[in-house]
Amino acid sequence: MTHDKITIKDVTKQFIVKHSIVTALKDVSMTVHEGEFVCIVGPSGCGKTTLLRILAGLETMTSGRIEMVHSDRNKPLNSMVFQDQSVFPWLTVRHNIGFGLKCRNVDQKEIDEVTARYIKMVGLAKFADAYPYQLSGGMKQRVSVARAFANDPEILLMDEPFAALDEQNKIMLQEELLRIWEGSNKTVVFITHSIDEALILADRVIIMTSHPGTFKATVDVDLPRPRTISTLRGKEKFNTLFMELWNILREEVWKAKQSEGLTYEEGGPGTGPAGETCEGSVICDESDLVM
Amino acid sequence: MATEDPLRSKVLTGSQVGELSAGTTFVATAERPIDASGKVKGRFSLGPRANRVLGLLSPLLIVALWETASQTGVVDARFFPPPTEIAETFWHMLTHDAQGTPLPFLNMLTESVLMKDLWVSLSRIIVGFFLGAVPGLIIGLSMGLFRPVRLLLRPIVSATYPIPKLALLPLVMVLFGLGETSKYVIIALGTFFMVLINTMAGVLNLEKIYLDVAKNFGASRTDFYTRVAFPGAMPLIFTGLELGMGMALLLIVAAEMNGAAEGIGARVWMSYAIYNLREMYVAFILIAALGYLFAEGLAALERKVVPWKPQ
Numbered sequence: 001m002t003h004d005k006i007t008i009k010d011v012t013k014q015f016i017v018k019h020s021i022v023t024a025l026k027d028v029s030m031t032v033h034e035g036e037f038v039c040i041v042g043p044s045g046c047g048k049t050t051l052l053r054i055l056a057g058l059e060t061m062t063s064g065r066i067e068m069v070h071s072d073r074n075k076p077l078n079s080m081v082f083q084d085q086s087v088f089p090w091l092t093v094r095h096n097i098g099f100g101l102k103c104r105n106v107d108q109k110e111i112d113e114v115t116a117r118y119i120k121m122v123g124l125a126k127f128a129d130a131y132p133y134q135l136s137g138g139m140k141q142r143v144s145v146a147r148a149f150a151n152d153p154e155i156l157l158m159d160e161p162f163a164a165l166d167e168q169n170k171i172m173l174q175e176e177l178l179r180i181w182e183g184s185n186k187t188v189v190f191i192t193h194s195i196d197e198a199l200i201l202a203d204r205v206i207i208m209t210s211h212p213g214t215f216k217a218t219v220d221v222d223l224p225r226p227r228t229i230s231t232l233r234g235k236e237k238f239n240t241l242f243m244e245l246w247n248i249l250r251e252e253v254w255k256a257k258q259s260e261g262l263t264y265e266e267g268g269p270g271t272g273p274a275g276e277t278c279e280g281s282v283i284c285d286e287s288d289l290v291m
Numbered sequence: 292m293a294t295e296d297p298l299r300s301k302v303l304t305g306s307q308v309g310e311l312s313a314g315t316t317f318v319a320t321a322e323r324p325i326d327a328s329g330k331v332k333g334r335f336s337l338g339p340r341a342n343r344v345l346g347l348l349s350p351l352l353i354v355a356l357w358e359t360a361s362q363t364g365v366v367d368a369r370f371f372p373p374p375t376e377i378a379e380t381f382w383h384m385l386t387h388d389a390q391g392t393p394l395p396f397l398n399m400l401t402e403s404v405l406m407k408d409l410w411v412s413l414s415r416i417i418v419g420f421f422l423g424a425v426p427g428l429i430i431g432l433s434m435g436l437f438r439p440v441r442l443l444l445r446p447i448v449s450a451t452y453p454i455p456k457l458a459l460l461p462l463v464m465v466l467f468g469l470g471e472t473s474k475y476v477i478i479a480l481g482t483f484f485m486v487l488i489n490t491m492a493g494v495l496n497l498e499k500i501y502l503d504v505a506k507n508f509g510a511s512r513t514d515f516y517t518r519v520a521f522p523g524a525m526p527l528i529f530t531g532l533e534l535g536m537g538m539a540l541l542l543i544v545a546a547e548m549n550g551a552a553e554g555i556g557a558r559v560w561m562s563y564a565i566y567n568l569r570e571m572y573v574a575f576i577l578i579a580a581l582g583y584l585f586a587e588g589l590a591a592l593e594r595k596v597v598p599w600k601p602q
Contacts, residue, residue, distance in 0.1 A: 056507050080507045086500045090522040090599045100508040102518070131599040151508060 003034040003069065005155065005187045006055070011064030013050055023212035024050045028064070030206060030215060037181065037188045039202035041195060041245070043253050047213025048191045049083070052159050055189065056080045071154065076100065079153040083160040087132045087143045094119065094128045096143050100151030118146040121180055138169035145173070149180055156181075158190040162197070171229050174200055182226055195245045199223070200232055205245060209252045217248050372569045380569040381405070381576065409577060412547070412555040415471065416539045416581075419478025424535060427486030428528065432520045434487070435494020448487065456481045456538070457545050469550035477546045482535035489531030493524025526600055529593045536585045540578060555581075 013025040024047040032038050040048050053059040055066065056078060070077045079100060087096050095102075098115040106114075119128050122142040132140055141161055148156055162170045174197060181188060192198055198205045202221050209216045223237060232238050354374050360366045361373035384405040387393055400406055434441045434448075460477055467473040497520070505519045521528075547556025555574050562570035 058503050076509055082500060084500055086504050103508050103510045103514050133601045
């Protein structure tokens, strides 16, 4: 936990939209330690996906500096789990999971072994030779997670991988992710808009603001591991951290909404019904704000 | 309440709803149970065998009408010879060589008038088809995957594609002579554009996220071709192959119009020259049969190669 794995220094990203410059990220800086699980939480449109895509090498930055320590040349530096449906429709579950290994020309015998292990780990043994159109949304996302893990990268980048899933599936997959990750010593940067999810998974939560995207606060999550939803939910500490994060975030979300011309009926980000009703649910959706 | 069932909702419309007194337990039952043979009761439906018979009914009916009309003189038998006579000619062409000598059974497949025509045209179509489809596929994938290639080649493709291939035939014959090569080339040209344009569209229609995944997972340039673009574009590649095949059949007749002694196309023009329309109809049957077989073959191949597409 002492080595710095990712160092991000003053990263700025600007897009040109209809002849005007939009700043998606402004002077973002952070350090992620080796083996650390970091969640980035922020309102939608705050640039968190952009940051992750820059880390994944899918997007360039306008200015700034990113350093990622690549300690084992035999392993890929990072692999990403995408938010949307990203499992190749033309490959079976087995071949989807082995995709990264195949691209790296790993020995076929080893690919078979590794793939079989992860198919089992995500509970898809019966569907190893099924095509994605035969799978449910939750199963596809399992394939996507297994594909990233099977590639055995040093850093995992996860872009709201469970956002599109229903509540039951989400909880199952969060626990599966924890179980697989806890035995792996991988560094994870996980993006979410759910405080709950961040608290369940992360060692550290970073809160982002929007327009332009900057880092606002960092909160350490010193909850014991291994974690499961049932051991976490009842804990006083969990609730305290939830309120701490929500209080930071609420102000942000409120500011963002105010700039869009929306107002609270209760008159602002103080204590009130808005805070109470949001406890335990996903935040940042309009439905939670204008009630 | 089972009011969402479209069959049941009928029962509950209008004033009838009010007639359901409070506390009534509403039980939904299936009104159209499916019996063991897969038929839904109460709906007009036949078994799969009957469906196939139904599909054969309309062509048989037309042939029967044609026969009667031609025999009775309702239509001119010189232009529309009765199907029985066409079948007779078909049999004669299958069992005799060009000199009219009857052939022993084993030699029919290679030496009879009909089979010779068939093999000659078939080999021209197949060679020309591959000569056009393979480069069409490779260039189509490259144009789909790489923007610079697309920008470079698109104007040429857009400008040459609309030229009717038939209009190019004289030029092709000047350049490649009257032999086999000019036939291959003209068929290749027709196939090339169909495959190229559809392959490119297939790659461009791929969700961008698949390219992101490939890039993030360290796919090489070859991997982009073989593991992403090619399999991903496969459904549209098959559309291109089917259209290319149709184009090949269309062009073979024209290509064999000049300077060809054998082939289905040549047969059409020769029978026109000697006013033997029965042989022309036999040639039509051959072309139709080829088209049908190609389409079925490609469809079977597609089911095999693209098992990931929901049926």
